[in-house]
Structure formats: structure tokens, C-alpha cells
Amino acid sequence: MGAGGALAQALTPLIAGMTATRTHLLEWVHTVGIDALQAVFTAEAEALAGPKGRHQRERTHHHWGRTATELTFGGRRIQVARPRVRSCDGQEAVLPAVAAWRARDPLTARVLEQILLGVSTRGYAGSLEAGPPATPSRGTSKSAVSRTLGRRLTSTLAAQLEQRLDGVEVLALFLDGVVVAGQTVIVVLGLTREGDKRPLGLRLGSTENAVLCTELLQDLLGRGLVITERVLCVIDGGKGLRKAVQDVLGTAAVIQRCQIHKARNLQALLPKARQAHVRATLRRAYRAASADAARRQLKALGNWLESNGHVDAAASLREGLEETLTVLTLALPTRLQRFFATTNCIENLIGTVRHVTRNVKRWRDGRMIRRWVGLALGRAATRFRRIKGHGELDTLTTALRKTAPSEAAA
Numbered sequence: 001m002g003a004g005g006a007l008a009q010a011l012t013p014l015i016a017g018m019t020a021t022r023t024h025l026l027e028w029v030h031t032v033g034i035d036a037l038q039a040v041f042t043a044e045a046e047a048l049a050g051p052k053g054r055h056q057r058e059r060t061h062h063h064w065g066r067t068a069t070e071l072t073f074g075g076r077r078i079q080v081a082r083p084r085v086r087s088c089d090g091q092e093a094v095l096p097a098v099a100a101w102r103a104r105d106p107l108t109a110r111v112l113e114q115i116l117l118g119v120s121t122r123g124y125a126g127s128l129e130a131g132p133p134a135t136p137s138r139g140t141s142k143s144a145v146s147r148t149l150g151r152r153l154t155s156t157l158a159a160q161l162e163q164r165l166d167g168v169e170v171l172a173l174f175l176d177g178v179v180v181a182g183q184t185v186i187v188v189l190g191l192t193r194e195g196d197k198r199p200l201g202l203r204l205g206s207t208e209n210a211v212l213c214t215e216l217l218q219d220l221l222g223r224g225l226v227i228t229e230r231v232l233c234v235i236d237g238g239k240g241l242r243k244a245v246q247d248v249l250g251t252a253a254v255i256q257r258c259q260i261h262k263a264r265n266l267q268a269l270l271p272k273a274r275q276a277h278v279r280a281t282l283r284r285a286y287r288a289a290s291a292d293a294a295r296r297q298l299k300a301l302g303n304w305l306e307s308n309g310h311v312d313a314a315a316s317l318r319e320g321l322e323e324t325l326t327v328l329t330l331a332l333p334t335r336l337q338r339f340f341a342t343t344n345c346i347e348n349l350i351g352t353v354r355h356v357t358r359n360v361k362r363w364r365d366g367r368m369i370r371r372w373v374g375l376a377l378g379r380a381a382t383r384f385r386r387i388k389g390h391g392e393l394d395t396l397t398t399a400l401r402k403t404a405p406s407e408a409a410a
Contacts, residue, residue, distance in 0.1 A: 031132065031133070033073075033132075034073075034078075034080060034132055034135065037071075037080060037097070038080065038081065038082065040097045041080075041082040041083055041095055041097060041098070042083060044095045044096055044097055045063065045082075045083040045084075045085050045095065048060075048061040048085045048093055048095075049061040049062050049063050049085050059088065060087060060088060061085050061086060061087050061088065061093055062085070062086060062088065063083060063084070063085060064084040064085060064086045065083075065084050066081050066082065066083050066084060067081070067082065067084050068080070068081055068082075068136075069081075069082045069098060070138075071098075071101050071102070072101070073132065073137075075114070075124075076125075076137045076138070077137060077138045078132060078135050078136065078137045079135065079136040079137070080135070082095065082098065083095075115149060115356075115359075115375075116356065116375075116379055118358075118359060119359075120359045120361075121142045121146050121149065122142045124142070125141070150368075150371065154371060161199065161200075161201055161202060161374055161377065162223075163223070164223055164224045165200065165220060165223045165224040165225040166224035166226075167224075168190070168192070168198070168200075168224075168225055168226075169192060169193050169226070170190040170191060170192055170193075170200075170225070170227070170231060171191055171192070171193055171231060171232065171393060171396055171397060171400075172190070172191040172231060172232040172233070172234060172340065172396075173188055173189070173190055173191075173200075173231055173232070173233045173234070173245075174188070174189040174190075174191070174234045174235075174343055174345050174346040175187070175188050175189075175213065175233065175234070175235050175241050175245070175346070176235070176236055176241075176343050176346045176347065176350055177208040177238070177241075178350045178353050178354065178373075180353070180357055180363075180369050180372070180373060181360075181363035181369055183204055183205065183206065183366065183369055184204070184205055184206060184207055184208050184212070185202055185203070185204050185353070185369065185370075185373050186202060186203045186204075186205070186208060186212055186213055186216050186241075187199065187201075187202045187346065187349065187350065187353075187373075187377070188200045188201050188202070188216060188217070188220065189345065189346045189349055190225075191345075191387070193393060193397070194386065194390065194393075195386040195387045195389075195390025195391075195393055196384065196386055197345065197381075197384045197387070198381070198384075199349070199377040199378075199380070199381055200220055200225065201216055201219055201220050201223075202216070202370065202373055202374070202377070203215055203216035203219070204366050204369055204370055204373075207240075208238050208240050208241065209240040210239070210240040210241075210243040210244050210247070212240070212244075213240050213241050213243075213244030213245070214243075214244040214247055214248055216244075217244055217245070217248040217249070218248060221248070227249065227252055229252070229397075229400060229401065230251075230252050230253070230254050230400040230401065230403055231249070231252060231253060231254065231400070232254050232256055232326070232330075232340060232396065232400065233245045233249070233253045233254065233255050233256070234256045234258065234340055234342075234343055234345075234346075235255065235256075235257060235258065235343070236257075236258045236261045236343050237257045237258060237261050237262060237265070237320060242255065254326060254330075254400060254403055255323050255326065256323060256324075256326040256327055256340055256341065257320050257323040257324045257326075258324075258341070258342045258343040259282075259286050259324050259341045259342055260342045260343070260344070261342075261343065262282075262316075262317075262320070262324050263279060263282050265316055266278060266282070266313055266316055266317055267279065269310065269312050269313040269316055270310060270313050274308070274310070278301065278305070278313075281297065281301050282298075282301070284297060285297035285298050285301070286324070286325075286328075286341065288328065290328065290331075291325045291328035291329045294325050294328055295321070295322075295325060298317065298321055298325075299321075301317060302314045302317045302318050302321075305317065324341075327340045327341050330396065330399035330400070330403070331399060332392075332395060332396060332399060333389060333392045333395060335388050335389035335392065336389050336392055336393070336395065336396060339387055339388065339389065340396075345387075348380070349377065349380045352376050352377075352379055352380040353373055353376040353377070353380075355376070356372065356375055356376035356379060357372050357373070357376065360372060
């Protein structure tokens with residue numbers, strides 16, 4: 001036997017002992033916890049009805065046996081015996097501890113936590129620690145977890161994405177789409193004047209078309225989002241998104257096309273041997289000192305592509321060229337230029353959507369998709385931080401005010 005085999009053989013009893021000790025300790029903790037809970041119930045019953053077996057002339061309540069009560073414990077519903085107390089006129093009295101425990105009800109929070117960690121509804125029961133010994137329990141089956149999760153997601157979606165937006169002022173809007181279960185979900189992320197990111201809404205449809213995007217933007221305005229000044233709209237270049245932004249916001253929209261998406265589209269039209277040169281040229285152009293310098297470099301690149309037979313690539317580069325240079329035209333500080341030049345901000349949000357929805361194997365309908373995407377947006381929002389350079393956002397406000405309506409609609 002080798003040294004590795006001998007070491008494994010020596011450690012096996014130790015590991016088994018540690019596992020057994022942990023299991024026994026957990027059982028002991030559960031037993032003590034339930035005993036303590038029942039002691040609290042008994043004390044509260046005696047506070048209402050007095051000690052059992054003692055006569056009380058001015059009694060307002062009396063003991064009425066015991067019953068099983070369901071409470072949440074360790075991510076499951078368990079049945080705990082508790083004393084019953086009734087008033088002298090026959091009304092059931094609710095013990096304060098029972099009322100507090102039910103109001104707290106941490107089951108939905110535990111289910112949500114496990115699902116966000118990647119546990120499927122089918123595997124939820126196996127992800128929990130062992131329950132109290134010899135105590136009936138329920139609420140861990142796939143269907144029970146699905147119902148609990150459905151209720152929580154419905155309320156979460158309503159709280160986060162259907163609330164009023166009165167008083168919310170945004171400097172920029174990021175719009176992008178993600179495909180979930182064959183359906184396109186359009187998401188809008190707003191950036192406030194303080195530099196905070198906030199998911200504002202979503203819309204579900206078959207494709208990323210102008211009608212869907214228009215409905216989404218109109219819904220934001222209908223919920224109270226006020227846009228009194230020009231706002232920077234960062235999009236990936238989709239025609240449906242662009243048309244919707246212009247139709248709804250008109251000259252109030254200053255459009256920035258994502259430079260990374262433009263580079264990807266261009267790379268897809270080129271042979272591999274030419275991609276490195278084009279990628280480096282684009283990077284230099286987008287980091288130029290001024291919009292004029294960048295424009296000259298991009299036009300020269302377009303001519304080079306055309307002269308080398310890449311007509312489609314040249315046309316792709318020229319399409320929407322000015323909108324990829326908006327952040328340079330606005331003369332923003334370097335950190336803000338790089339932040340607003342791409343849709344990376346909302347791409348990270350989309351990544352969270354994909355991560356949260358990855359374990360769902362059976363999608364029932366659009367409402368289920370909306371609930372899960374809403375869960376993902378809420379999850380992402382808890383991790384948001386103010387953007388780098390948020391102290392310089394006044395320069396964006398000033399630059400947008402100076403932008404001529406003709407430039408904003410170009």
C-alpha cells in the first residue's frame with residue numbers, strides 16, 4: 001500500500017467520527033430548540049389561563065388541551081405540539097410566540113436563498129440539514145417549493161418592477177435583451193444623478209422589436225418616470241431598440257451605440273487573419289483624444305476594408321458610426337467615457353439573469369419567465385454599487401444640456 005493509501009485509511013475513521021459528531025450535535029441542538037419553544041408556549045398559556053389545576057375566581061381564559069401547530073424550522077414546516085387556550089366565551093386565543101413566528105415565516109426567504117445558490121426545486125430537500133428527529137415535517141417537496149417560490153417571486157416582481165417611479169430622475173438608460181425559454185426579455189436599467197443603478201422594467205415578447213421596446217418605455221413613463229432633460233440612451237445597436245427610443249423620447253434621447261457590439265459585428269464579417277489589425281485600429285479610434293480624431297481613423301479603416309474587398313464589413317462600420325462616438329462628442333471624462341461607451345453595465349445584469357434561470361428545466365408560461373427574470377434583477381440590484389466616477393456626473397448633465405436637438409436625433 002502506498003503512502004497515499006495509508007494516509008486515506010488512517011483518516012477515514014477520523015472523518016467518519018467528525019461526521020457522526022456533527023450529526024449528533026445538530027440533533028441535540030434541534031431537540032433543545034424545540035423543547036425551549038414548547039416551554040415558551042407553556043409559559044404564555046399559563047400567563048393567559050394561569051397554572052393548570054389552580055382555581056382562579058377572575059379567570060378570563062382556560063386551558064383547552066394541546067394541538068399540533070406548523071412552524072418553519074430549518075427551511076421546512078414542522079409540527080410542534082402546543083397548548084390551546086380559549087377565552088371564557090369560547091374564542092380561541094393565539095399565543096404571542098405563535099403569532100410572531102408565523103408573521104416572521106422565514107421559509108420563503110430560505111427557499112429563495114437556496115434557489116439563488118443554484119439548488120433546483122427538486123433538490124431543495126437534499127440541500128437542507130437534517131430536521132429534528134421524530135418530528136413530522138413537510139414543505140420540502142418539489143411542488144411545495146415551487147408554490148412557495150411562485151408566491152415570493154410574484155410579490156418581488158410587483159415590488160420591484162411595477163412600483164411607481166415618481167421622483168426618480170435618470171441621467172442615462174441602458175437597454176438590452178436576453179432570450180429566456182425561447183422568449184425575448186427586454187430590460188431597462190436606469191442610472192440616477194447620484195450614480196446609482198436601478199432596474200426600471202422589463203417586457204416579454206417573441207423578438208427584440210420596436211413595438212415591444214416602445215411598450216416598455218411607455219410603461220416607464222406611465223409609472224411616473226419624468227424625463228425633463230436629455231438622457232443618454234446606451235443600446236447594443238438593435239434597430240428595434242433605436243426606433244423605440246426615438247419614437248418615445250424624441251429629441252430627449254441622445255443615443256450611444258455600444259462600441260463592443262460594433263466591434264463584434266465587424267469581426268464576424270472578417271477572415272481571422274484580418275481581425276487582429278481591425279480590432280487594434282478600432283481600439284485606438286475609440287480611445288482617441290477627440291471625436292474628430294476618432295472619426296478620421298474610422299473612415300480611414302472603412303476605406304481600407306473596402307479596398308481590400310471587405311465591402312460588407314465596411315458598410316457595417318459606417319452604419320451608425322456617429323452614434324458609437326457620442327461619448328467622445330460629449331467630451332466626458334475618461335472614466336465616464338469608458339463606462340457609457342458600452343452596454344457592459346447591463347450585460348452584467350443580463351449575466352445574472354442567465355445564472356439565476358439556468359436550473360429551470362420546464363417553463364410553463366410567460367408569467368413564470370417574468371417572475372424568474374424579476375428575481376434575477378432583484379438579486380443583481382442587491383450587489384449594485386455606485387459607478388466609478390460618479391462624482392463627475394455633473395459633466396454629463398452639462399454636456400447633455402449643450403447637445404443640440406439635431407445632434408440628439410441624428
